[in-house]
Amino acid sequence: MATLTVPDPIPSPAEDAEKLRKAFQGWGTDEKAVIAILAHRDAAQREQIRLAYEELYKENLITRLESELSGHFERAVYRWIFDPVEREAIMANVALKKNVDYQVIIEIACVNSPKELLAVKQTYHARYKHSLEEDVASNTIGDFRKLLVALVSTYRYDGEETNTGLAKSEAKILHDVIEQKIFNDDEVIRILSTRSKAQLTATFNCYKDEYGSITKALAGESPNEFALALRIAIRCITSPKKYFAKVLRHGVDSGADEDALTRVIVMHAEKDLKEIKEMFHKRTNAALGHAVAKVTSGDYKSFLLALIGD
Amino acid sequence: MATLTVPDPIPSPAEDAEKLRKAFQGWGTDEKAVIAILAHRDAAQREQIRLAYEELYKENLITRLESELSGHFERAVYRWIFDPVEREAIMANVALKKNVDYQVIIEIACVNSPKELLAVKQTYHARYKHSLEEDVASNTIGDFRKLLVALVSTYRYDGEETNTGLAKSEAKILHDVIEQKIFNDDEVIRILSTRSKAQLTATFNCYKDEYGSITKALAGESPNEFALALRIAIRCITSPKKYFAKVLRHGVDSGADEDALTRVIVMHAEKDLKEIKEMFHKRTNAALGHAVAKVTSGDYKSFLLALIGD
Numbered sequence: 001m002a003t004l005t006v007p008d009p010i011p012s013p014a015e016d017a018e019k020l021r022k023a024f025q026g027w028g029t030d031e032k033a034v035i036a037i038l039a040h041r042d043a044a045q046r047e048q049i050r051l052a053y054e055e056l057y058k059e060n061l062i063t064r065l066e067s068e069l070s071g072h073f074e075r076a077v078y079r080w081i082f083d084p085v086e087r088e089a090i091m092a093n094v095a096l097k098k099n100v101d102y103q104v105i106i107e108i109a110c111v112n113s114p115k116e117l118l119a120v121k122q123t124y125h126a127r128y129k130h131s132l133e134e135d136v137a138s139n140t141i142g143d144f145r146k147l148l149v150a151l152v153s154t155y156r157y158d159g160e161e162t163n164t165g166l167a168k169s170e171a172k173i174l175h176d177v178i179e180q181k182i183f184n185d186d187e188v189i190r191i192l193s194t195r196s197k198a199q200l201t202a203t204f205n206c207y208k209d210e211y212g213s214i215t216k217a218l219a220g221e222s223p224n225e226f227a228l229a230l231r232i233a234i235r236c237i238t239s240p241k242k243y244f245a246k247v248l249r250h251g252v253d254s255g256a257d258e259d260a261l262t263r264v265i266v267m268h269a270e271k272d273l274k275e276i277k278e279m280f281h282k283r284t285n286a287a288l289g290h291a292v293a294k295v296t297s298g299d300y301k302s303f304l305l306a307l308i309g310d
Numbered sequence: 311m312a313t314l315t316v317p318d319p320i321p322s323p324a325e326d327a328e329k330l331r332k333a334f335q336g337w338g339t340d341e342k343a344v345i346a347i348l349a350h351r352d353a354a355q356r357e358q359i360r361l362a363y364e365e366l367y368k369e370n371l372i373t374r375l376e377s378e379l380s381g382h383f384e385r386a387v388y389r390w391i392f393d394p395v396e397r398e399a400i401m402a403n404v405a406l407k408k409n410v411d412y413q414v415i416i417e418i419a420c421v422n423s424p425k426e427l428l429a430v431k432q433t434y435h436a437r438y439k440h441s442l443e444e445d446v447a448s449n450t451i452g453d454f455r456k457l458l459v460a461l462v463s464t465y466r467y468d469g470e471e472t473n474t475g476l477a478k479s480e481a482k483i484l485h486d487v488i489e490q491k492i493f494n495d496d497e498v499i500r501i502l503s504t505r506s507k508a509q510l511t512a513t514f515n516c517y518k519d520e521y522g523s524i525t526k527a528l529a530g531e532s533p534n535e536f537a538l539a540l541r542i543a544i545r546c547i548t549s550p551k552k553y554f555a556k557v558l559r560h561g562v563d564s565g566a567d568e569d570a571l572t573r574v575i576v577m578h579a580e581k582d583l584k585e586i587k588e589m590f591h592k593r594t595n596a597a598l599g600h601a602v603a604k605v606t607s608g609d610y611k612s613f614l615l616a617l618i619g620d
Contacts, residue, residue, distance in 0.1 A: 118428070121465050131467040134504035145496075149504070153463035155431050157441040186455075194444035194459070 001274040003309035006040055013052035016041070020049070021057055029068040031299040034077070039306035042270060043083040050081070072258045073300040079266045080307070085116070089123040091263065092132055096139045102148060102229055104263065105136060109151035110236035111243075114158045121152070143184040143226050150193035151233060162202040170195070171206035178217050183227045192230065197237050204238055241272055245279035248288060256295035261304065265292075269307040277308065311584040313619035316350055323362035326351070330359070331367055339378040341609040344387070349616035352580060353393040360391070383610040386572045390617070394580070395426070399433040401573070402442055402462075406449045412458060412539055414573065415446060419461035420546035424468045431462070453494040453536050460503035461543060472512040480505070481516035488527050493537045502540065507547050514548055551582055555589035558598060566605035571614065575602075579617040587618065 011019075016037050023033035041049065053061040065077055079087055088108050095104035108120060124132045137149045170191050177185040195203070207214045218231040235243040244264050251260035268276055277288045284291065289310020293301055321329075326347050333343035351359065363371040375387055389397055398418050405414035418430060434442045447459045480501050487495040505513070517524045528541040545553040554574050561570035578586055587598045594601065599620020603611055 118465070125467050125469070129467065129469055129471050131465060131504060131506065133464050134467070134506075137500045137504045145500075149460075149500070150463070153460070153465070153503075154443050155428070155441060155463070155465070157435050157439065157444070159435070159439050161439050190447045190455075190459070193463075194441060194447045196441065196444075 001272060002270050003273040003277065003307065004040070004042060004269045005309055006042055006045070010041075010045065013045070013048035014056065016045075016049045017053035017056050017061075020053060020061070024064060024068050031069070031073070032302070034065070034069070035299065035303050035306055038077060038080065039303055046081055047083060069299075071300065072262065072296075073298065073303055075258075076262045076266060076300060076303055079262060080269075080303075084267070084270070085119045085123050086127070087267070088112070088120045089127055089132075092120065092124060093128055093135070096135050100139050100144075101259075102140070102144055103232055105148050106151060106229060106232045107236055109148070109154075110233050111240045114154075114156045117152075118155065144229065146184070146186075147189050147193075147226070147229060147233075150189050154193045156194070157196040157199075159196060160198050162196075162199050164202065164206075167199065167202035167206045168210075170203045171210060174203070174207060174214065175211045175217075178214070181220075181227075183218070183224065183230060188230065192233055192237075200234075201238050204234065241275050242279055244268060245276045245283065248276065248280050248291075249284060252291040252295050256292075258296070258300070261292060261296070265304050265307050269309075273308065311582060312580050313583040313587065313617065314350070314352060314579045315619055316352055316355070320351075320355065323355070323358035324366065326355075326359045327363035327366050327371075330363060330371065334374060334378050341379070341383070342612070344375070344379070345609065345613050345616055348387060348391065349613055356391055357393060379609075381610065382568045382572065382606075383608065383613055385568075386576060386610060386613055389572060389576045390579075390613075394577070395429045395433050396437070397577070398422070398430045399437055399442075402430065402434060403438055403445070406445050410449050410454075411569075412450070412454055413542055415458050416461060416539060416542050417546055419458070419464075420543050421550045424464075424466045427462075428465065454539065456494070456496075457499050457503075457536070457539060457543070460499050464503045466504070467506040467509075469506060470508050472506075472509050474512065474516075477509065477512035477516045478520075480513045481520060484513070484517060484524065485521045485527075488524070491530075491537075493528070493534065493540060498540065502543055502547075510544075511548050514544065551585050552589055554578060555586045555593065558586065558590050558601075559594060562601040562605050566602075568606070568610070571602060571606070575614050575617050579619075583618065 019033060019037055023030035037049075038046065050061045053059070062078070062081055065081065066074060069077055079091065082090060091104055092108050095101040109117060112120065121132050124130070124135075128135070133149060133153050136152050137145060140148055173187050174191060177183070177188055191203070192200070204214050211217070215231050215234055218227045218234070220227065223231075232243070235246075247260050247264050251257040251264065264276070265273065280286075280288045280291070287310060289305050289308045292304050292308060296304060329343060329347055333340035347359075348356065360371045363369070363374075372388070372391060375391065376384060379387055389401065392400060401414055402418050405411040419427060422430065431442050434440070438445070443459060443463050446462050447455060450458055483497050484501060487493070487498055501513070502510070514524050521527070525541050525544055528537045528544070530537065533541075542553070545556075557570050557574050561567045561574065574586070575583065590596075590598045590601070597620055599615050599618045602614050602618065606614060
């Protein structure tokens with residue numbers, strides 16, 4: 001469930017646009033007003049506000065926000081303002097700049113349903129005049145390229161049917177290569193990138209019954225980066241909420257990882273942040289809002305807390 | 311342009327269903343009647359006839375046709391009766407049985423537009439409860455697997471924009487590895503499977519200007535099977551009609567290759583067989599219908615000629 005709260009009754013898009021315009025005027029920006037509006041509107045409402053603002057003031061709201069806000073707060077608002085599909089297309093594109101952030105690419109490829117991933121890829125085409133596949137392929141090398149291109153390319157079957165015999169035989173294939181630490185084996189990439197999520201869940205369950213947890217096997221004693229990437233993919237496929245709760249735990253550990261906090265909170269506030277929050281609380285004995293408040297400050301902190309709903 | 315001809319006025323689906331039913335009754339089947347109807351109805355009309363037949367006679371028309379017809383004629387009608395998307399999903403599935411017919415997989419992956427390929431993959435999901443990706447991956451090995459999985463997985467950008475600098479640099483990458491005969495280089499597969507068709511066409515044009523024809527370079531003196539597969543992919547991307555005209559030329563050379571003839575004629579009769587026929591004629595100085603008639607016989611021959619429109 002979402003943590004986003006929306007006032008009832010909801011002001012009209014024109015009223016919101018007007019209040020935002022006021023918040024931008026004069027010396028300095030009234031960030032509190034920006035948060036009070038934008039952090040409490042859903043994707044469709046934000047879209048309406050963008051349209052109303054453009055019509056009323058002949059100015060692009062997003063460009064204006066970028067010039068008014070700054071730092072982590074600006075980046076968080078810039079992520080939040082888009083609808084989920086466009087946001088993920090933008091996040092994928094940003095993740096491919098300079099040092100490729102493969103974690104974000106894996107999340108987008110593996111957490112989304114096949115149809116959702118397709119929508120992100122279609123939006124990516126429209127926005128960047130390239131395919132996500134080609135941008136991933138031309139910005140990565142070696143084993144990471146093989147894995148990431150395969151994960152973003154695939155259009156998985158989305159049905160619930162599973163084949164127990166296949167789950168057993170592919171669990172064995174995975175076990176045999178993981179045991180030998182040949183993480184980059186083509187079979188691992190084939191299985192992870194082509195099988196349906198239901199089939200993969202069956203395969204990992206077989207793995208668990210026969211050999212113990214596959215994610216633990218991949219973490220090992222001194223795991224290499226590629227094995228950790230495989231582990232992220234598996235966690236994103238089988239238990240995305242648990243995975244994101246862990247990203248948040250790391251995000252508040254020993255100072256803040258703002259990129260991680262922004263990403264998870266912005267992506268999930270409108271979707272399933274409530275469950276992720278509960279998982280976070282269970283593991284850390286601390287409320288997510290409290291933990292985030294400890295490591296962030298200013299308008300950025302207020303914005304995240306508004307989305308978290310604490 | 312299509313070669314398919316449809317009578318005007320067109321009989322109602324119920325009339326057609328009734329005539330087909332009559333053609334099935336009594337001793338033997340009236341194959342001429344079957345051809346006279348089905349070879350002169352477009353995809354939407356054939357679908358209507360299937361529905362009308364099912365409603366009138368509580369019997370599946372396709373199952374009945376399979377039991378009434380036989381040999382190459384049966385297989386050709388079985389391909390033809392479906393609409394193009396479902397037909398290609400079926401053809402891909404058949405191509406993956408036993409000895410994988412990689413040529414058919416490459417044709418489906420590379421001739422279709424990104425959207426058409428996606429539609430085939432969606433129909434494949436619905437029909438086989440698997441993804442095309444996973445069935446290609448689990449039925450192939452080695453370099454062919456890498457190439458075929460990449461080609462069927464990709465969702466290419468479909469725009470017309472091209473980047474000349476990129477075309478030049480990727481033409482050089484291709485040339486460098488082809489010259490060294492390292493056809494299975496990951497870069498070759500990356501470029502062929504992720505770039506848009508417009509960009510690839512620009513790249514192959516650069517290749518031609520700088521180094522001569524890439525397809526000739528791949529054919530070489532003693533080409534290996536993998537280089538020939540790359541060549542098919544390139545021809546399907548850049549000049550599909552010319553490619554199919556050549557498949558037909560091989561299909562009538564030294565006896566008939568019925569699978570190839572059926573495939574090309576059935577797939578294109580409703581689409582662009584007219585241009586393919588003209589190319590065939592230009593190169594062989596023979597009409598396609600005449601050439602096909604020479605190497606086929608019986609109802610199979612009559613059916614193909616009806617579709618060819620000769």
